[in-house]
Amino acid sequence: MGCSSCSTGKDGQPRGCKNNGTCGTDGCNKLTVFDWLSNMSLPNGEKPFDCVEVRFKNSRKEFFRNTEHLTLAIGDIVATQAQSGHDIGMVTLTGELVRVQMKRKKVSYADGDLPKIYRKASQKDIDKWQKCRDREEEIKKRSREMAIILKLQMKISDVEFQGDGSKATFYYTAEDRVDFRQLIKDMAKAFGIRIEMRQIGYRQEAQRLGGIGSCGRELCCSTWLTDFRSVSTSAARYQNLSLNPQKLAGQCGKLKCCLNYELDVYLDALKDFPPQDSKLFTEKGLAFCQKVDIFKETLWFSYKDDPSNWHTLTKHQVNEILEKNKKKEKVASLEMYAAENIYAEQEEKVFENVVGQDSLTRFDRPKNNKRRNKNKKRRNNNKKRPAKNA
Incomplete structure (x- = not known):
């Protein structure tokens, strides 16, 4: 996001508003809330909500009561009540959305100790x-x-x-x-x-200072994330991620918050999934799990005596073999189930390109210069011939 002054200069360099996150349009601020009720007028007889949200340096925001009934808009600089003296901040939200934000952050509207807004800041205050x-x-x-x-x-x-x-x-x-x-x-x-x-x-x-994450975007905690849930290494294990602290840790030195984003999807997919430490007993020998693809519902097993040769099985086939092993029954071999999967893949329809699109690598092939050389030789021969007399 950026304010209207953050356009590009003449030389192509980003100009920037140079207000250190206190621009008038509130577009350069962290954790900015879009006021989607700004164009809607209140019903007749309804009084506007008398609390506003004020932002101070970085991501610190507090709620204040507008006891003076000032006409405030997003981006106004106001003088607010402090423990001693006054503080200067910028209005980031007004109207009914402030009530929603106060309820979300568990701030009581009826609290009599809610600080007040004194006035709009003068130029001397700014x-x-x-x-x-x-x-x-x-x-x-x-x-x-x-x-x-x-x-x-x-x-x-x-x-x-x-x-x-x-x-x-x-x-x-x-x-x-x-x-x-x-x-x-x-x-x-x-x-x-x-x-x-x-x-x-x-x-x-990290939320206060901000920065760029390994994904190339601004940190979630400094742009939109407001609650910090605990992140454990089990979230990485469920998603089959290598437990490498350098890759799993964010700029704060803790585990990345984004490890929790897709965790629920993985947990749902793993409900009826066989354990990764499953052992399959066959007449050919004992087999161990080597690799798992959760969303393709595929597991790769290999025999204890032949660990380099992997066999592809679906999760339903593995569950079937485990059920037989519980009854102390052994299957013939893993090759029998793997052969079924190969036969099923061969029966899948293969769609060919019938639209006639050109190959993307057509420009990589060297051009044929035989025709060009032939035309050039013909022109040279025509120049050498003597002109016929009229």
Whole structure:
């Protein structure tokens, strides 16, 4: 997504709105919700919903009550209530969809402690807010240096200033409990502001910072994913993925959230599927499972004495053999079932290309230059002949 100012420049380079995710059209923001009710008017006598959703830095969003009945639209910069002073944020959602979002995030509309919106931000408020935002990178770098000097086992990943510049929230990740009392004293003395330390998980860190995943797209957690479900290695086992930490781990260092996306489909397909450690007893010998294709419902087995020769069986055939083995009956051989599969494949209809389409590799073949050379030789012979007298 991008705002109307994020078009391409004259030299072909992306121009960008240079607003660091605070553009007026709200198109460059993370976790943006499309207001599909914006063009619909309220029925007669209905009052608009008096709560709005306001977004602050990165993906932090909160709900505020519009007690002043201000006319707000998506993209408006507003001054909101904070614990001390005021904060500056941007309206990301208004109207009845805010009620849906509050219900989804389990925020009570009747809560009397719901913070309020003071006013629309003036130019003075916006300038002060932008000035504070410009200081965040430098302060983050200096705070990391202080933490290294104090030998604290923590990583400060992000800094967020309050809109009035009186307070800064430092987001950090750590494996164990960290005693950062001396760090807070040093930072308060160096920066001259109130300090709040907030520990977040590794997934929340990736959500705030964003990035590009191994699939080539933006991270799901920073674009649309709002709830973080636990991901276990069993999800990879069900999908027959190799347990390689470098491939299964995301930028947060944890297992990728997308491992859960197709897990239900695999679980449904595996309901009546024979176990992958199945052993088949035949008169020719004991057979082990070597490979499984879940969606094609195919398994490959090989004898213990001949592991290099694989035989293709369907899941129904394997279940049939297992049922016979439970009754202490042995089948003759795996070749008998594999031969049935080969015969069934031969009976399948083969459709030929009767449309007359050309081959895609027709330009790869060298052209025949015999005709061209023949025409060139004929022209040279005509030039050598003497002209006839009239």
